[in-house]
C-alpha cells in the first residue's frame with residue numbers, strides 16, 4: 001500500500017499540493033497552493049497542520065513567493081532587487097504569523113530566508129527540508145520502535161503521524177515501525193477535542209495501513225490506565241525547550257500526569273528541528289483558537305448564549321513527567337542521572 005504523503009510539490013506546474021485535512025476522514029481531497037498567500041491560508045485554516053508539516057509547507061510558501069517574484073522581475077514591471085527582497089520579506093512575515101506555537105514553522109522560514117540572502121534557490125532549500133523530514137521521521141521510527149514490546153497497547157494524542165509530517169510521522173512513526181517489524185501492537189487514539197485530530201486523522205491513517213486502532217473520548221484515558229490497559233504513551237511535540245519542557249496539543253500535560261500516577265512510560269517523538277534552545281517557558285505563545293471550535297459541534301451550538309470558553313490549542317509538560325524523547329539521532333532520557 002502506498003504511504004500517505006500530505007505534501008507534494010508539483011514540479012511541472014510549480015505549485016504545492018496538500019491533502020486537505022479538513023475533509024478527512026470522509027473524503028481524500030487536495031488543496032492547491034499557487035501563491036504564498038494560499039499557503040498562509042492553508043496553515044491558518046488547518047488544511048495542513050502538525051509541526052513538521054507546517055514547517056515544510058511554509059518553506060514551499062517561500063518558494064512560491066520567490067517564483068512569483070521572478071515572474072514579476074521577468075515581466076514588463078521589472079522589480080528592482082530591493083523590491084524583490086521586500087516581497088520575500090513580506091512573505092516571510094506573513095507566513096510567520098500563521099500559527100505561533102510550533103517552532104518548526106519559524107525554523108523552516110528562517111532557513112529559507114537565509115538561503116535567499118545567500119543567493120541560493122528557495123525552492124531547492126524547501127525541497128531539501130522536505131526530503132530531510134521524510135528521512136528524519138523514518139529514523140525516529142527505526143530508533144523508537146525498540147521501546148515497543150510485542151503485544152503493547154500504545155496510547156497517542158492528537159495526530160503526530162504521516163499527516164503531521166512529510167511521511168511516517170513522529171510518534172506514529174515509532175508505532176508504524178513496530179508494526180512493520182511484526183510486533184503485534186494496538187493503538188488507542190484520544191479523539192482530541194475540539195478539532196478531533198485523533199478521531200479524524202490518527203484513526204484514518206492507522207486504519208489506512210491496517211494498524212489496529214480504537215478511538216476514545218479524551219476523558220477515558222485515565223480509566224484505561226487504571227485498568228492496566230495502556231502499556232505506553234507516545235505523543236508528538238510542537239516545541240521542546242532546552243530543559244526538555246515539551247509543548248504539544250492541549251491535553252498532553254493531563255496525560256503525562258496520569259501516566260506518572262499509573263506508572264505508564266510516557267514518550268515524546270520529535271525531530272531536532274522541534275528543539276528551541278533560545279526561549280524559555282514564559283516566552284512561548286500558546287495559541288488560543290476561535291471559541292466556535294468549542295461552542296459548536298457540526299455547526300450546532302452546544303452552549304448557552306453568553307457563556308465563554310477557554311480554547312488553548314497547546315499545553316506544556318515538564319521534563320520530570322517524560323520518560324524519553326525519541327529523536328532521529330537517539331533517545332534522550334531527561335531524568336536519567
Ligand SMILES: CSC[C@@H](O)[C@@H](O)C(=O)COP(=O)(O)O
Nearest residue numbers: 049050051158160164236237249
Ligand atoms: C508530529 S506533530 C506533533 C504535533 O504537531 C501534534 O501532536 C500536534 O499537536 C498538532 O497540533 P495541530 O493543532 O493539529 O497542528
